[in-house]
Amino acid sequence: MVSRTPSSLHSALFSLHLYKYAFSGLAFISLMLVTFSYSPFNLVIEDVLANGSVVDVAGYREESQFEKTKSGYVLDCSVSEPRLFELCGLKFKYTGADNTLSLPSYANLDEVEVDAFIESDNPGAQHRAGVTFISLRDDVEYDENDLSTKRFQSVYFLPDDGVQLINRERIVVDAWWEKLYQVPYDIAASDLSAVASILVSVETLNKLDPGRYKLYLNSLLLKHHIITPASVNLFLALIWPAVMLVFLCHFVIVKRVEMQKLQLLADRDPDSGFINLNGLKRLYPGKLNNPLTIVNIRVRNYLALQREFSKETVTSLIKATFGPFTQDKHREAFLVRKQDENILLVLKDFDEAFFGNLISASQKGVNIPSLGHLRLDVKLGIARGERGMTVDELLAQTTIAIDAIMDNEHGYKIYQPELKKEYRQARFVEQELRIALANKAFHLVFMPVYDSEENRIAGAEVLLRTSHLPLKSFSPEVYIRVAEKAGLIREIDFWVLEQAILALQKIQQPDFVLSVNISSKELMDTRFAEELSRLIDQYHVRPGSLCLEVTETFFIDVNTICFESIQAIRNLGVKLSLDDFGTGHASLQHLLNMPVNEIKIDRSFVWTLESEKSAVIVDAIVSIAHICQYDVVAEGVETAEQLDKLIALGCRYFQGYLIAKPDSLDALLRFCHEVRHSPAMIQKIRATG
Known part of the structure; x- marks a missing residue:
């Protein structure tokens, strides 16, 4: 031991110097990233009125006319016979040199700055202005005359408040377009990656009253960052804990006092945080002193969900579905990770109504942020253990019960001795x-x-x-x-x-x-x-x-x-x-x-x-x-x-x-x-x- 001390001390000093320089370098990079993300050099501004796009009226075409002024555009729209969903607006169409659509992408758009004003000879009326991004769908073939091949995404505001700063999150898919063309849920999400034109209009949610409307559009600016401050903050929020974790893990390994913690980690599933089989058998070694029920939950669509989303997503879905059943202190239930697609729910009482609730919860599903409504396709094998039985015997019985459920069946099955004959036959x-x-x-x-x-x-x-x-x-x-x-x-x-x-x-x-x-x-x-x-x-x-x-x-x-x-x-x-x-x-x-x-x-x-x-x-x-x-x-x-x-x-x-x-x-x-x-x-x- 004496001969190893200098080597250990040298290794510790080397690690201290290594982490000192690593933290210094990371701090310098973090500072530069934050400074750049909030600097003018990171901001890109596009002036829609000055980019050379084709400008035309939209909606009441025969009743409308526009002119370009020093300060922008003025649209004059006379409405004599209102028409449902017809609007009064200016359309800025993106075209190239050969008069084909150029389709710029505004996927990284942060905000829209718009300066507009509306005049109307309808006294007392207060009209909203709208900015609509018309983009092309990538799942159907584009047709200029078919509105279903385009995606309409709008934001509305009161133009009387001067210059408006509109966040990207306010731009959403128009409900009329989604409903009229029965657009699938996964297609109806907002997408500014292939914009064909931008429309600035007067109130489009209902028909306009008869009268004369003037839309003064002084500026329309699209702003986005090369690197968004939010992504920089997220990067730093991830990298700093990661570096700290590496530093702490190094000392956890070095210090002998952390061996007990490592033993505790061995009893937990690292992905879900649930107790694993080792932890379960450590809790119930040998024969049971009291009755115990184990519910074997097999997720039949686990692999499909993992391929389509991720392992983390499926784990979150399992937690959200079955986690609430462990909150009842009187039931004293907890979850155990047996395998990726097999979860155990261990509890002290035996209640068939409770098992039915487990099935109902899985069929009901859970809303996962940014992914939508997901559900688990499960079947349950249940075994009731009495005093003198072992956990291994209970687990074997749950496997027999769950294997007795046909692939096209849903629900649960409670272990009965006759199931063992079928299991042996299989x-x-x-x-x-x-x-x-x-x-x-x-x-x-x-x-x-x-x-x-x-x-x-x-x-x-x-x-x-x-x-x-x-x-x-x-x-x-x-x-x-x-x-x-x-x-x-x-x-x-x-x-x-x-x-x-x-x-x-x-x-x-x-x-x-x-x-x-x-x-x-x-x-x-x-x-x-x-x-x-x-x-x-x-x-x-x-x-x-x-x-x-x-x-x-x-x-x-x-x-x-x-x-x-x-x-x-x-x-x-x-x-x-x-x-x-x-x-x-x-x-x-x-x-x-x-x-x-x-x-x-x-x-x-x-x-x-x-x-x-x-x-x-x-x-x-x-x-x-x-x-x-x-x-x-x-x-x-x-x-x-x-x-x-x-x-x-x-x-x-x-x-x-x-x-x-x-x-x-x-x-x-x-x-x-x-x-x-x-x-x-x-x-x-x-x-x-």
């Missing part, structure tokens, strides 16, 4: 799935799709089957659902896709389409389209001969990232099919906006066609699909009567045991040949039914 299926994948014990069968108009087999649906004996007692729906939960579905989906593409090489029939069911989780991954494109290029198949089937629930819950993935797939030329339509929550209105090529009517409607209600629904689906130019496939056709009714309703494509049962690729090829060379195939099919 684990068994998962284990056997891994063995089957390793042994390549899967194969495909093909369900033909019959085209009644052209009397041909137009395509087939690819179905997964297994030769692995332990899995043969389970339906494919069971082990596919387990594969999704176990993270094996990607490997299965791409194996099926590759085998389907290989089958297409053997089929080699024009306009033949193979349909493959794809897990919605794959379409949430933006890399899926890249992998699909690689397979298509590798095997040289026509993209249009491949169709991906996705359930309607996916299209209802789809977010921005999913739409990007869908668009990438459509850009490849691959078709999309809406599978089992009518079993989810999509309405007929949804059909108008779904980015699909095909709709598959669920077999439940086909089997109940004798019901007038089902027949009307099928008729509506087919009619809307034809308007939208979607193909319609009826699933589950098993009788000739069903086939005839569907044809009468305008359906063209059919799939079901009446046509053919799922079979091998060779059997599919033989069946295609048989149908192609049998002009009376439709009569044969009816006869078999």
Whole structure:
């Protein structure tokens, strides 16, 4: 220890000198930044009246005229017949040398300085002046005569008070424009990045009274900073604590007395501040002395929210949603971070109404500043621990309970002993799935799709089957659902896709389409389209001969990232099919906006066609699909009567045991040949039914 003291002392002195120079340098840079941010050199002023823009009247064009004076512009507007939303104003249009729009950006605008005055022969009337920035939307194609392609953002003021200084925050999107053109929420935000013109006008919120109005516009200045003082202040507010934190952390590491604090930090999640699993087990070591309830909260849309926003945003959303439930001192509840997408709520009592409140709070959502209204999609697994149990046993029970909730279900499930059997079955299926994948014990069968108009087999649906004996007692729906939960579905989906593409090489029939069911989780991954494109290029198949089937629930819950993935797939030329339509929550209105090529009517409607209600629904689906130019496939056709009714309703494509049962690729090829060379195939099919 004695030999190390000089070295430690030298290191401490070196650190002191290092931080002294670091703080001195940072102080000098901070002072220079602050001085520059508030100096005239940092201020940019644009004179709108003197920048050479094209000036014209707006609104009552025939009744208005203007002239340029030494002090600015004077607009004379005579209103004889008032018109709703018509205004009296001057428009300054930004154009280049070739008379095209120059579209300057005022995204960094700090304030507007305007000197204007209004005269009116309407005694006692007090009129407001308005400054409107008309910018172009970047999400639609610009049309000079279409107001919906422009964004109207205005600020109004009383011009009698002399020169007005207007902050940028007062310039907001005009409500009439947003309402009239039903502008989406994310597009309706104020944006001055591509300004086409600036309009100065007299009162635009209502129609003007008859009379004569004069608008004297002496100056219109736009001011912005190269570096805003607020950003400098924010930078300094962040950098100084950061440097101080580095300094303090250095001494925390050096000093032995801080070891206890480091131990405390080990029991906390650094992102959220919640207790982690280590901290929970430290609070409840060994067997429980009193009853305890653990609620396992799994955030199903955690990854989607994190990709679209950030991890910090999701953490803030979790805190805002579930934090209030820990404020009740009588309940003594607290939050634990188990994993990124798993939060535990630990409490002493057991109250089912309280669990329902947790679900309601997550569905209600939270308003996050600058981001809007966000909500968590959660499911809860709940376990009640009695004296003598351990925390590990409770956690295992919450996992079993939460895994018993289906992916398309919402709500909570309380652990019951019978759930353990289902959990063990799922684990068994998962284990056997891994063995089957390793042994390549899967194969495909093909369900033909019959085209009644052209009397041909137009395509087939690819179905997964297994030769692995332990899995043969389970339906494919069971082990596919387990594969999704176990993270094996990607490997299965791409194996099926590759085998389907290989089958297409053997089929080699024009306009033949193979349909493959794809897990919605794959379409949430933006890399899926890249992998699909690689397979298509590798095997040289026509993209249009491949169709991906996705359930309607996916299209209802789809977010921005999913739409990007869908668009990438459509850009490849691959078709999309809406599978089992009518079993989810999509309405007929949804059909108008779904980015699909095909709709598959669920077999439940086909089997109940004798019901007038089902027949009307099928008729509506087919009619809307034809308007939208979607193909319609009826699933589950098993009788000739069903086939005839569907044809009468305008359906063209059919799939079901009446046509053919799922079979091998060779059997599919033989069946295609048989149908192609049998002009009376439709009569044969009816006869078999």
